[in-house]
Amino acid sequence: MRKSTSRVSSMTIILSLLLICVTSNLxxxxxxxxxxxxxxxxxxxxxxxxxxxxxxxxxxxxxxxxxxxxxxxxxxxxxxxxxxxxxxxxxxxxxxxxxxxxxxxxxxxxxxxxxxxxxxxxxxxxxxxxxxxxxxxxxxxxxxxxxxxxxxxxxxxxxxxxxxxxxxxxxxxxxxxxxxxxxxxxxxxxxxxxxxxxxxxxxxxxxxxxxxxxxxxxxxxxxxxxxxxxxxxxxxxxxxxxxxxxxxxxxxxxxxxxxxxxxxxxxxRKPLLEALLQACIKVEEPHLRRDNKEKETSTVWFEVANTSPVTFELKRTGRMGPTQVTLPARTVTLVRMTVPMEAYSVDMAYTVSNVLVAPGEGLPVQAVITLK
Structure with a gap:
């Protein structure tokens, strides 16, 4: 019984040393x-x-x-x-x-x-x-x-x-x-x-x-x-x-x-930047909508994921959506927006100010949000 225990202990030590050697080489x-x-x-x-x-x-x-x-x-x-x-x-x-x-x-x-x-x-x-x-x-x-x-x-x-x-x-x-x-x-x-x-x-x-x-x-x-x-x-x-x-x-x-x-x-160049931004940013469908019948408006909440190492700065150029949106690198941002209560979809237009297609000219982007 003692020999068996000793043999197991010796084997454990040998395996441990081998593991150390392998991980060191890796x-x-x-x-x-x-x-x-x-x-x-x-x-x-x-x-x-x-x-x-x-x-x-x-x-x-x-x-x-x-x-x-x-x-x-x-x-x-x-x-x-x-x-x-x-x-x-x-x-x-x-x-x-x-x-x-x-x-x-x-x-x-x-x-x-x-x-x-x-x-x-x-x-x-x-x-x-x-x-x-x-x-x-x-x-x-x-x-x-x-x-x-x-x-x-x-x-x-x-x-x-x-x-x-x-x-x-x-x-x-x-x-x-x-x-x-x-x-x-x-x-x-x-x-x-x-x-x-x-x-x-x-x-x-x-x-x-x-x-x-x-x-x-x-x-x-x-x-x-x-x-x-x-x-x-x-x-x-x-x-x-x-x-x-x-x-x-x-x-x-x-x-x-x-x-x-x-x-x-x-x-x-614009086509390459458009493709990269599209691959980095994902706008989810709204997960919540609350109607305000008195004001005839609705508030919707949705998520925007940015998988890239770049923080994107967006400035609104259209009529709908927050005036400015910051999408931090490698995060998901919760966005809240007020829309007309009768709206079934919303067109949003922005310029990504830190994605430059020319000197002083940001990349224009658009997104359509379908409302539930």
Whole structure:
């Protein structure tokens, strides 16, 4: 009897140790915080950040940190885009422009991150700074002349976008150099948002010139480990890709299927924003109606669910409904509304003020509520 008990105890200890070993191997990274933007229009919605730095230029972290931060933040794709022309740590780290990418390419695959090779062409403003991603060899961008560097990126079939065009107010604007790279087909997008800054100029140029809207963090320092909130989050590009592969990601960027998320704003083209909002918001049928025969009105209650990480701000443009409605991120909001007692349905019209289809122009939305 004692031998049996001893044997069971030994087996329990062994199983416990095995369990510890297994769980230790599973816990290779911090928990991921999914963003949960819905897939729309038959595409996968990929959360992406294509502008960040490491110690291989003027960043403050090793490349592995950037990959682990991206995993933790729920991203699907990133590019490390260290400066070609500016390497303040060159006495301490390699000046090989491909090295930051190569160090962590394997880790990015392990963490299920799409990881195109990238670099930042860094010239005076104007013309400014430009990122090339899907590069084959970043070293080829190290040339004396700006246009030669842009051509070198284009010759590698890179996707090229203009970074933070408004970062130097005295040099803001579209200059001859920008016309040249645009007409040569060497400019495919512009950062509408960089870090916490939104550029009306960039937004307008993307619409006028049919360029891809981009939003990126341009992170240099270590990212603090804190949960995202609607008004405090990494600036991202939501890319609508056919699937989560490098060819599909590249195709979607060139096809301009992007939405920018910056400081609790969504910025993009109207059809894409309409589809995203429709997927994020669900208006339920009224669950209660109370008639006031004396005033010939009815009060109805209904729920509105917002499954997205964005808080939506709505302002009424029609005759019916609350003047303003706030739909907090990842919550259900109870709405009360007074309507004519004889009404069988109500048409509501609003503008979502923090979903921008153009500079200063919110997304118009409508909803029809059927009354019981």
């Amino acid at each position: 816990s290779l990274a911090d928990p991921k915080r999914p963003l949960n933007f819905p897939d729309i229009l038959g595409y996968k919605t990929l959360a992406c950040d294509f502008h960040m730095h490491t110690v291989f230029s003027d960043g403050e972290v090793w490349p592995t940190v950037r990959v682990k931060e991206a995993w933790r933040d729920g991203l699907d794709a990133i590019a490390i885009t260290d400066h070609i022309e500016y390497q303040p740590h060159k006495e301490d780290v390699s000046t090989n422009h491909n090295r930051a990418h190569d160090i962590v390419a394997s880790l990015a695959r392990e963490m299920n991150l799409l990881f195109p090779r990238g670099s930042e062409i860094t010239r005076g403003t104007p013309p400014g700074h430009f990122n090339g991603i899907f590069l084959k060899d970043s070293a080829l961008l190290e040339t004396d002349k700006f246009l030669d560097a842009m051509k070198a990126a284009s010759d590698q079939n890179a996707f090229i976008f203009w970074n933070h065009p408004d970062w130097k107010p005295k040099a803001m604007g579209w200059f001859e150099a920008h016309t040249t790279v645009f007409e040569n087909g060497w400019l495919h997008g512009i950062e509408v948002a960089n870090g916490g800054g939104y550029s009306e100029n960039a937004h307008r140029w993307c619409l006028e010139k049919n360029l891809t809207m981009m939003g990126n963090s341009d992170i240099h320092a270590p990212e603090s480990d804190q949960p995202y909130t609607p008004d405090q989050h990494r600036t991202l590009t939501l890319v609508l890709a056919k699937d989560k592969t490098m060819p599909a990601l590249r195709e979607a960027l060139f096809a301009r299927r992007t939405i920018v998320w910056c400081k609790d704003q969504l910025i993009g």
